Amino acid sequence: MLEEFKKTLQESPIVKKGEYSYFVHPVSDGIPEMKPEILREIVEVIKNNSDLDIDKIVCIEAMGIHLATALSLETNIPFVVIRKREYGLPGEVPVFQKTGYSEQNLYINQVNKGEKILLIDDVVSTGGTYIAVIKALKNMGVEIKDAIAVIEKGEGKRIVEDETGCSLTTIIKMDVINNEVVIESTIID
Numbered sequence: 728m729l730e731e732f733k734k735t736l737q738e739s740p741i742v743k744k745g746e747y748s749y750f751v752h753p754v755s756d757g758i759p760e761m762k763p764e765i766l767r768e769i770v771e772v773i774k775n776n777s778d779l780d781i782d783k784i785v786c787i788e789a790m791g792i793h794l795a796t797a798l799s800l801e802t803n804i805p806f807v808v809i810r811k812r813e814y815g816l817p818g819e820v821p822v823f824q825k826t827g828y829s830e831q832n833l834y835i836n837q838v839n840k841g842e843k844i845l846l847i848d849d850v851v852s853t854g855g856t857y858i859a860v861i862k863a864l865k866n867m868g869v870e871i872k873d874a875i876a877v878i879e880k881g882e883g884k885r886i887v888e889d890e891t892g893c894s895l896t897t898i899i900k901m902d903v904i905n906n907e908v909v910i911e912s913t914i915i916d
């Protein structure tokens with residue numbers, strides 16, 4: 728299991744965003760094309776490793792959306808998107824997101840106090856995004872039953888867990904070393 732996912736990850740092109748070595752993969756970029764069997768495997772692994780007694784799946788624009796969609800179709804659980812666009816709806820919560828190569832605001836809508844959620848995104852790297860989002864959701868009184876980042880790049884998982892006290896599940900741990908993707912472990916090793 729996960730063989731095709733690992734193989735495609737190892738073949739990822741690396742591009743520079745300033746000093747940051749950015750891998751390009753179907754899960755994180757929709758480029759190259761996503762093979763449906765990889766998406767199916769990811770959903771299967773998430774189903775087997777999460778508490779699905781939840782009110783909704785919450786994902787982060789943009790590259791959490793295909794993952795939340797696939798999981799929602801498989802589980803019949805609705806999903807909501809933390810957007811990069813401000814709506815000004817009542818109760819909207821802005822969150823400042825800083826990654827290794829960008830910074831901007833995200834906006835949380837339609838996630839309510841007391842709700843049980845599964846949080847999903849494609850990648851955790853510096854941890855900046857998840858730290859900001861998890862802290863905001865906790866402040867809102869939301870119960871994060873599971874937080875999942877499909878790809879863990881470098882030490883992102885540990886950084887998020889240390890900073891938020893929230894455990895983070897990742898499916899593949901990798902890093903970019905000498906301009907190549909190196910797979911370090913998977914959830915099923």
Ligand SMILES: O=P(O)(O)OC[C@H]1O[C@H](OP(=O)(O)OP(=O)(O)O)[C@H](O)[C@@H]1O
Binds near residue numbers: 853855
């Ligand atoms: O752990 P971090 O260093 O914060 O990196 C992880 C974040 O970086 C990417 O988001 P990006 O803002 O590039 O958005 P995208 O999903 O639109 O590609 C990715 O989708 C994560 O949200």
